[in-house]
Every structure is written in structure tokens, then in C-alpha cells.
Amino acid sequence: MTTKRSFNSNSPPAIAAKKLIGDLQSLSLEGLDNDSNVPEYAKVIIRHMHTLLTTASTLLGEQFSAQDAIEDQERRRSLVIAGIEEPSDNFTKRDQYKKDRESIQEIFDVLDIATDPVCSYRLGKPDKNKRRLMKVILPSSFFQTQALRSAKQLKGHAKFNGIFLRPSLTKEERDAEYQMRKQVRELNASGMTKYRISKGKIINAGSGN
Numbered sequence: 001m002t003t004k005r006s007f008n009s010n011s012p013p014a015i016a017a018k019k020l021i022g023d024l025q026s027l028s029l030e031g032l033d034n035d036s037n038v039p040e041y042a043k044v045i046i047r048h049m050h051t052l053l054t055t056a057s058t059l060l061g062e063q064f065s066a067q068d069a070i071e072d073q074e075r076r077r078s079l080v081i082a083g084i085e086e087p088s089d090n091f092t093k094r095d096q097y098k099k100d101r102e103s104i105q106e107i108f109d110v111l112d113i114a115t116d117p118v119c120s121y122r123l124g125k126p127d128k129n130k131r132r133l134m135k136v137i138l139p140s141s142f143f144q145t146q147a148l149r150s151a152k153q154l155k156g157h158a159k160f161n162g163i164f165l166r167p168s169l170t171k172e173e174r175d176a177e178y179q180m181r182k183q184v185r186e187l188n189a190s191g192m193t194k195y196r197i198s199k200g201k202i203i204n205a206g207s208g209n
Contacts (some may be wrong), residue, residue, distance in 0.1 A: 017060060057146040076141040078168035079148070081107070086126070104136060107160055111150040116142050135168065 013138065029050055032043055084103045087096040104120055120136040138144050144167065151165040169177065180197055185193045187202070194205035 018063075020057075074137060075168040075170070077138045077144050078165050079136040079138065079144055080123070080168055081136060081163065082166070083131060083163040084134050086131050100134065104134070107154070107163060108147070110153055110157060110160060111147055113143055113147050113150070115139055 001110065029033075029047065032038065074200075081104070083099055084100065084107075087099040091099065100122070101117075101120060102119060107135075108115075115138060117136045118139055119135075121135055123133040123135055148165055148167065154163050154165075156161045157163075180200075180202060184195050184197060194203045195202050197203075
């Protein structure tokens with residue numbers, strides 16, 4: 001089952017709206033009353049507009065805050081799985097979905113996760129040259145934590161070696177992770193010492209941390 005939200009607080013329009021909120025909240029009428037160049041009727045209109053804009057920015061800010069909280073809660077109980085084989089194009093969309101669910105169930109069997117996903121779906125458009133990521137939403141953050149802690153059991157597994165699990169991240173977190181991976185590649189290409197990423201930090205590959 002795929003869920004679609006009509007409101008995304010990280011979309012470009014939402015980011016622009018957040019900037020607008022900040023601009024509106026910084027508006028000031030200081031000096032207006034003493035400005036003899038502005039007619040009194042215009043001052044009344046400006047004051048009313050300022051009140052409306054301030055109220056609108058407050059309501060928008062509350063809406064974004066509530067949506068951010070909902071999205072954060074969903075991320076805390078979500079996984080992103082990389083490497084699951086794409087179902088055949090010969091399958092119907094429904095059968096492709098069923099095949100993906102079977103793959104997730106098999107992975108959860110290996111990890112001994114005692115629940116089923118609330119929702120799962122592929123991220124992005126189909127691409128014959130690569131396997132799309134799989135977003136998996138779980139009933140609670142407990143199962144997400146359990147799956148991440150058990151993910152090492154997939155390493156060397158006859159069927160699932162090469163399958164990787166990570167938490168669901170914000171765009172900012174994904175960008176930071178990308179830059180970190182890029183830095184590790186550059187470091188590893190520049191000398192004999194090898195590096196890797198552990199717990200969000202770049203460390204010596206020979207370190208046990």
C-alpha cells in the first residue's frame with residue numbers, strides 16, 4: 001500500500017513558504033504613526049493588513065510545526081532498504097507489489113522481526129540500470145531499532161548479502177551522508193590509510209569503533 005501526502009513540509013514550495021513566514025514575522029510598523037507622508041486612511045489599511053499577515057504567518061507556522069512532528073514520528077518508525085531485486089516487468093503492478101512484500105517478509109524472517117510493515121513502497125521511478133530503494137513503515141520505532149541492530153545478520157547471507165538497511169532520513173541528513181561518503185572515497189583514493197563511516201563519523205577502517 002502506498003500512502004501519498006498532499007502536504008510536504010520539505011518540498012520547494014513549502015521551503016519558500018517558510019521563508020515567507022520569516023519575512024512576514026519580521027515586518028514592523030515602527031514609525032508609521034509619525035509618518036506625515038502616509039494618509040490616515042492608508043495607515044488604517046496597513047495596520048489591518050499587518051494584523052492579517054501576522055495571523056496568517058502564525059497559522060502557517062503552526063501547520064508546518066505539526067506536519068514536521070508527524071513526519072518526524074513516521075521517520076522514527078521507518079526503514080529504507082537498499083538492494084532488493086526489482087520484480088519482473090512482466091508482472092502486473094499488483095504482483096510486483098506482492099513480490100516486494102515477500103522479499104521484505106523474508107528479510108524480516110532472517111532478522112527475527114515479529115511484525116509486518118504498515119506500508120511499503122519503492123522510492124523513485126523504475127530504472128533498468130539500478131534497484132530502487134524500498135521505504136518500509138513499521139508499527140513503532142521499537143521494530144525499526146530492532147531491525148537496524150539485527151541488520152548485520154544479512155552480511156554473508158546466502159540470499160541477502162548486499163542488502164542494506166538504514167533509517168529514514170530528512171533531505172538535510174541525506175545530503176550530509178552523501179557528502180560524508182564522498183569524503184571517504186576521496187580519502188581512500190589519496191593514500192594507504194583506509195577510512196569508513198561509523199555512527200555518523202569518519203574513522204580509520206581498522207578501528208573497532
